[in-house]
Structures are given as C-alpha cells and as structure tokens.
Amino acid sequence: MNDPATIIVVDDDAGIRTVVRQALQRSGHIVRTTDSAAGLWKLIEEGVGDVLVTDVLLPDANGLDMIPLVTARRPDLPVIVMSAQNTLSTAVRATEQGAFDYLPKPFDLNELTRTVQSAYESKGLPAAAHRGADEGEPLPMIGRSAAMQEVYRTLARVIPTDLTVMVLGESGTGKELVARALHDLGPRRTGPFVAINMAAIPRELIETELFGHERGAFTGAAARSTGRFEQAQGGTLFLDEIGDMPMDAQTRLLRVLQSGEYMMVGGTRAMKADVRIVAATHKDLRRLIDAGMFREDLYYRLNVVPIRLPPLRARREDIPELARHFLDRAASEGLPRKALDASAVAWLMEQSWPGNVRELENAMRRLAALARDELVTAAVAELWIARADLPQERPSVPGQPIAGNGSLESLVAQWLDRHVAQAAEPPEDGLYDRLLAEFERPLLETALLLTRGNQLKAARLLGVNRNTLRKMLTDRGVEPQTGRRGG
Numbered sequence: 001m002n003d004p005a006t007i008i009v010v011d012d013d014a015g016i017r018t019v020v021r022q023a024l025q026r027s028g029h030i031v032r033t034t035d036s037a038a039g040l041w042k043l044i045e046e047g048v049g050d051v052l053v054t055d056v057l058l059p060d061a062n063g064l065d066m067i068p069l070v071t072a073r074r075p076d077l078p079v080i081v082m083s084a085q086n087t088l089s090t091a092v093r094a095t096e097q098g099a100f101d102y103l104p105k106p107f108d109l110n111e112l113t114r115t116v117q118s119a120y121e122s123k124g125l126p127a128a129a130h131r132g133a134d135e136g137e138p139l140p141m142i143g144r145s146a147a148m149q150e151v152y153r154t155l156a157r158v159i160p161t162d163l164t165v166m167v168l169g170e171s172g173t174g175k176e177l178v179a180r181a182l183h184d185l186g187p188r189r190t191g192p193f194v195a196i197n198m199a200a201i202p203r204e205l206i207e208t209e210l211f212g213h214e215r216g217a218f219t220g221a222a223a224r225s226t227g228r229f230e231q232a233q234g235g236t237l238f239l240d241e242i243g244d245m246p247m248d249a250q251t252r253l254l255r256v257l258q259s260g261e262y263m264m265v266g267g268t269r270a271m272k273a274d275v276r277i278v279a280a281t282h283k284d285l286r287r288l289i290d291a292g293m294f295r296e297d298l299y300y301r302l303n304v305v306p307i308r309l310p311p312l313r314a315r316r317e318d319i320p321e322l323a324r325h326f327l328d329r330a331a332s333e334g335l336p337r338k339a340l341d342a343s344a345v346a347w348l349m350e351q352s353w354p355g356n357v358r359e360l361e362n363a364m365r366r367l368a369a370l371a372r373d374e375l376v377t378a379a380v381a382e383l384w385i386a387r388a389d390l391p392q393e394r395p396s397v398p399g400q401p402i403a404g405n406g407s408l409e410s411l412v413a414q415w416l417d418r419h420v421a422q423a424a425e426p427p428e429d430g431l432y433d434r435l436l437a438e439f440e441r442p443l444l445e446t447a448l449l450l451t452r453g454n455q456l457k458a459a460r461l462l463g464v465n466r467n468t469l470r471k472m473l474t475d476r477g478v479e480p481q482t483g484r485r486g487g
Contacts, residue, residue: 005050005120006030009081010040014104023109024116034265044073051100051119053112053442056083064090067097078119082107086144091156091452092185102156104149140323141177143194143318147310151178157185159303164257165241166302167280169309172356173238175242177282178307188276191235199241206249211298213265229262229273237275240487242302243283243294247367250295257301277302312360320345322357326364335368343378351386437476444469444478 009020012035021031032048034040037060043049052070056063067079078100083090094102103112141148149253158165159182167198168177174208183193183251201209212227218389228237239245245253256262257277261270279302288294312319323340331337340348353359363385367376370384449456459469 004028004030006032006048007116008040008043008049008052008054009033010037010052010054010058010063011035012057013457016055019109020112023113027113027117029116035059037063038067040070040290042067044070044077049074051077051078051080051116053116055083056081056085056094061144061353064097064099067094067099069097070336078122079113080119086149086152088152088155088181091149092159093150095156095160102153104144104146106150106427124250129258141181142322143315144321145310145315145318148318151307151309153309154305155181158182158307162187162276164254164277164302164304165279166304166306167278167309168306169280169282170311170356171282172358173281173309173311174357174451178240178309179236179240179278179280180236181279183238183276186236188235192232193236193238194232195238196226199244202255203246206246210249210264211262211264213285218266225263227264229256229275230264230271230276232277234274235276237277239277239279239302241281242279243281243285243288245294247293247295250298254295254298254301257298268370268418301364309392319349319353319360322360323348323364325341326361327368330365330368334422335365336374338368338371338376339344339373340376340381341378343375344381347378347381359453412430429460441476441478444476448478 007024007029011017017033024031037058054063067138080101081099082103084105091102101115167178197307213221215224256273260273263274285294285299289296327338371380402481447458449460459466
C-alpha cells in the first residue's frame with residue numbers, strides 16, 4: 001500500500017476494537033478508535049479519518065442514525081457498518097442511510113480489510129441516493145445464518161437499483177419473497193407487483209398472458225386483453241419458473257429485454273415496457289442451455305444479478321426462529337397458540353426438510369391445528385410431522401415408486417409403530433413369519449418384473465439358488481411367469 005489510510009473504528013466492545021485495530025494495522029493503515037458516538041463526532045469535527053467503520057448499537061446513539069449526519073458533514077468519508085443485528089432490515093437500512101457496505105458480526109477479518117481498502121479507493125465518488133427507511137415496515141425474510149447474510153447483503157445493494165435479478169434455489173426456499181422484497185423496498189414500490197408462473201400456464205397461452213392480445217387476434221378473442229407486462233407497468237414483473245418457458249416465448253421475451261418494447265398478440269403498435277424484471281427458477285439453466293432448451297442470450301439478459309437462496313438444510317440455525325414465526329402467524333390466523341420445547345427444536349433441526357421453508361411452515365400449521373398441548377415436545381412433533389408424511393396404504397402396483405423420504409428401515413419402524421405398537425389389540429403370535437411373508441411377496445414380484453420372468457436371473461438377483469426361489473414363489477403364492485400373486 002502506497003499511502004496509509006486513517007481508519008476510524010467505533011465499537012463499545014473493547015475486544016472487537018482491539019482485534020479490528022490490529023487487523024487494519026497489519027494491512028498498513030493508521031487506526032483511531034472510540035467507544036461512543038460522542039467520541040466519533042469529536043474525530044469528525046477534527047477532520048480525522050479516511051474511512052469510518054462503526055457498530056450499530058452504541059451506548060449514546062444508533063450508528064445507522066449517525067450515517068446521514070456524518071456524510072452531511074464529511075461527504076467524502078465512506079462508512080462501513082458492522083452489526084450483530086443480522087437481519088435484512090439492518091442490511092437494507094444501512095444501505096438506505098448511505099453506508100458503503102454492511103458487515104454482519106461475526107465477520108472475517110480478511111473481508112473487513114478488503115472492504116476497507118475498497119471504501120478508501122472509492123473516496124470522492126458520488127454516493128447513491130437512497131430513500132428514507134421505515135423501521136416499522138414488515139420485512140418478509142427471516143434468518144440470521146451466515147448463508148442468509150450473504151443474501152441480505154446482495155439484496156441491500158441491488159434494492160435501490162432497477163437491475164434485473166435472477167433468483168435461484170430449490171422449491172420452497174422463498175424465491176417469491178426475494179422478488180417481493182426487491183419490489184416493496186425498492187424505488188418501484190408504489191407501482192404494481194405482478195407475478196406469472198411459467199410452469200402453470202399452457203405453452204400456447206404464455207405469449208398472450210405476457211403481452212396481451214387485441215380483439216380478434218385469434219378465434220375466441222372477443223375483447224382486448226391486457227398482458228402481464230402492461231399490468232406491471234411502472235412496477236415489477238416476477239417471472240417464476242423461467243426454466244419452463246417455451247423457446248418461442250423466450251425469443252419474444254429476449255426482444256423485449258433488448259429493445260424495451262413489445263407488441264400485443266395481433267397488435268400493430270409497439271408498447272414501452274417500463275417494468276423491473278425479476279426471474280426465478282429451481283432448475284439448472286446451464287444444463288437447459290446445453291440441452292438446447294433455453295436460450296443462452298436470454299440467460300445473460302436475465303442473470304444480471306444472481307441471488308442464490310440456500311436450502312433450509314444449509315441454514316439449520318434459522319429453523320428455531322422460522323418455526324416460532326410460523327407458529328405465531330398460525331395463532332394470529334385463529335389456530336391454537338403453540339410453543340416448542342427444547343427437544344422439539346432439536347428434533348426440527350435434525351430433519352432434512354426437502355420442501356425447505358414452505359415445508360416447515362406447513363408443518364408448523366399442522367402442529368398448531370392438531371397437537372393437543374400448548375407446549376410441543378419432540379415426540380409430539382414427530383407424531384404429527386414425520387408420521388403424517390408416510391405413504392398411504394394402497395394396492396401394490398409393479399413399477400410404481402414408493403412415496404416417502406426415509407430409509408426402508410425407518411419406514412418399517414414407523415409402520416410397526418402405527419399398526420402394531422399402537423394397535424387396539426395386541427398382535428397374535430407368529431408376527432415375524434407374517435411380516436416376512438408380506439415383505440417377500442413384493443420383493444419376489446419386483447425381481448421377476450426386473451428379469452422379465454427369468455427365474456435363473458431372478459435367483460441370482462436375490463442371491464438365492466433356483467430351487468430356493470421356486471419354493472419361495474410357491475409358499476408366497478406368486479406365479480413364476482407373470483410375477484403376479486396367484487389365486
């Protein structure tokens with residue numbers, strides 16, 4: 001570093017001041033520290049500092065509220081906010097107040113030094129204009145995990161802009177919540193928010209849904225119909241499941257993104273598309289491009305700012321807060337109020353949640369409606385969540401997949417618990433043989449199905465000799481050629 005910068009560090013925690021000061025000094029900076037807003041203001045009055053790093057909660061002021069005062073007096077002083085209040089609200093407010101960047105605690109010291117250097121190099125550049133924040137505004141996203149902090153930081157940076165955003169993530173991770181946050185907190189918040197799910201619309205209707213149609217454009221078009229682009233004028237258009245968009249509609253969408261204009265189906269007049277585009281998908285668009293199912297040029301037009309949402313299994317520390325939030329919401333909607341004890345919280349955090357946040361929300365609503373006691377234990381949570389997801393009994397259909405997400409052992413254990421351990425009458429003697437017979441029949445049928453009735457191949461598949469297989473088929477009443485049950 002050629003010219004050392006003077007960095008002001010404000011935090012009421014002496015340990016944090018020491019660690020940050022040492023890290024910045026190792027990078028060649030001069031560091032001045034203080035533990036209060038009063039001490040900060042004294043340094044500001046003296047004209048000290050090239051970059052300010054400040055905590056939010058100070059003993060005599062709120063660091064976020066200080067930012068406009070500091071920048072009014074020292075407009076060339078970049079401000080970096082650090083906070084243990086790791087929510088989307090904090091990230092957004094820091095950006096709206098004019099902060100150069102926001103770092104959630106605990107942060108990586110190397111990231112801090114990189115951010116400080118970037119802020120120092122930005123000195124003299126005009127700051128972006130931000131709207132005033134409404135602290136009481138309800139924010140849609142919950143979670144303080146490190147994975148979610150990256151999402152919040154990206155959102156905070158892109159919300160004030162009009163850039164196109166691509167939201168990526170598994171089903172149930174909250175992609176529409178991101179689109180809503182971009183709209184509700186951004187400059188187009190007074191305009192409409194219009195969502196369209198590409199997977200839910202017949203492919204032959206997608207163009208008319210997007211662009212509308214004129215009267216008489218096709219058979220049955222008795223009146224003019226507005227499309228989603230026109231409905232979203234001045235606001236945000238959310239294109240959900242963009243990976244399911246047909247190629248011909250992709251071509252028309254690309255033209256709109258390139259020219260900023262579109263025409264209704266059957267129309268002759270170009271219309272201006274004054275909308276912010278937010279797209280989302282759970283699919284791998286790169287694979288779709290390689291398979292010739294998605295236009296690469298459209299991908300680059302949509303993927304201006306990618307935001308990848310982590311699955312719930314990658315942010316397990318957020319599960320307790322999310323679960324309590326959903327139980328509170330259920331109570332506000334008239335369902336009985338429930339609370340989780342420590343064992344229930346631990347059990348929830350151990351689950352895989354393939355349906356992500358949406359599955360967790362549905363599980364909490366189920367608990368609110370069905371659990372008898374106000375305090376929910378792990379045993380109660382397992383009863384109404386895990387067991388309720390077991391496949392329903394139905395006739396065996398060869399080749400039809402078995403529902404459920406657990407191992408075979410866990411499914412058998414759950415079946416025994418439901419149909420044997422909790423049965424009104426104790427089971428008759430000989431339970432092992434009866435259950436073994438129930439298990440062997442579908443196993444034999446599947447083996448014959450896979451080998452097309454060839455008993456020698458079926459025996460090898462099962463790991464038994466041919467004579468043993470024949471006896472098993474006879475004992476279980478399975479027809480050797482068809483694999484169907486006899487009788």
